Amino acid sequence: MPADTPSPLAAAVSTRRSYSRVTADAPSRAELMPLVALAAQVADHGALRPWRLIELRGEARERLGEALAAASGHTGMDRARLVAKPLRAELLIAVVACRRDSAKVADWEQDVAAAGVGHALSLLLDDAGWGVMWRTGPHTRSAAVREMHDLSATEELLGWLYVGGIPDDARPAPRPPLAPEDFLTAL
Template sequence: MLSTTDAATSVVFRAVNHRRSYSKVSALAPTRAELLPLVAAAARVADHGALRPWRLLELRGDARERLGAAFVAASACEGSDALKLAAKPLRAPLLIAVVASRRASFKVTDWEQDAAAAGVAHLLSLLLDDAGWCAMWRTGPLVRTGPVRVLHGLGDNEELLGWLYVGGIPEDSKPGVRLSIDPEEFLGVL
């Protein structure tokens, strides 16, 4: 077991501490081949019953435009507001939709399965960051609307948890402002 000092300098500790979200990204994106090992590693998340209650979808190129059109169809927007909404998915070259796919189980409730699916998204964000990519998990008010569901081909057992917006580090990127917490406040004792 690592001492507290060694743990604080471990590769994993540093990767977690270094991770940040990027609201602006460059046009570079990982290829599918580059993504696959990261997805495999993210699947190591704690998963009650090993149900794998999740799936991911890559949205590149015009798939992002179709998502923009689904946002517009789901909203009451028109004119310039509709144009702005339609452009939202174009903020990154790659969006990874995170789908919670609840499996039939007497033992594992839906919320436990959703926790595993969310864990995959968090791990994948971390792995992307560690691999030198930018990622930001985004949702928005239209994530669970009919047109967006239809576009992603969701089944009755599925819910969208949002998208990881993924791209390269922009040249003008500034260090992110990260607020630290006081762990004493968050770690109680029963």
Template sequence: MSAFDAALTRRSWSKVTDDAPSHEDLVRLISAAGRVADHSSLRPWRLIELRGDDRHRLGKAIGKAERSRPSTKPLRAPLLIAVVASFRKSSKVPRWEQEAVAAGVAHTLSLLLDEAGWGVLWRTGHYTRSRAVAKAHGLEKNEELLGWLYVGGKPERSRPERRKTIDAEAFLTRMPSKKSKKPDAPKKHPKG
């Protein structure tokens, strides 16, 4: 499958089976995902592998952050991969660009996992920035949690739902001319 095909056929899998890639499989895919564009090669990211009881501990931390019972959300997949932006001091690379690198690694990894036959869903939530959840992940002061990739087997009975192909013309504009201060408006910019 080409990179184009992988991107075009990607979908989120909200329900997965109890199968999951091995640690070794994961390391192999991360070595490829880590090759995203990275100004100054800062590698401002890290990933945390959560399996088994780790998911229960995360559920307790989410419950604490929400002042409720332990969350069962982390039990919806056998493997969770926490995506962490690990900011580095740099006079050339601003914080937002470092966070974009971490997000790029996560998205590339999700494409590679999907191509390898695994179902993936990138889950976020307001509690990703909570102290209880950060503590459960052992985050340092220079780190922020961007969410988790929920990974498991693709159910056989589930037929793949295809996202509608976007109208790329609606999202692509030209640089404004000298006469005009505004860029050429897209034909229409649909949401979703």
């Protein structure tokens, strides 16, 4: 391949954008499964597969909103805003690090593998034409949100991928290029 022609992977990475607003369209479970299988191919020291994904649709999004509001302690309009946040997309995918007992692989390495799955899935969804944004917030690891996701003591919620259709008027502007020499150093 000529050097001036980007690979399909390079093109997918360079054009990926986060969409803070999406339409009510969302991939079906059948459309999602092959993308999850591909995302599972990320680097995973020890082949522990220390992650899982939780699909939230319909009423599950409402329960998440209630858990976020409970965690915040807010009332009135502030509470209502938190309750509505998970309703901004028809599909949310919780990315969960599932720490396994391992003398060889530290918890942080397992968390990185789980984050890699989330990032790979966001790239794959974007490449498939879906709008995606990885969201977190101050209540992501609260007791109420942990309980709502039925997390075990060895699991940590890393956030949610909000997934939906891309509105015609919501195409983000291209990112300004960065200077790679500012981020790659040598010893």
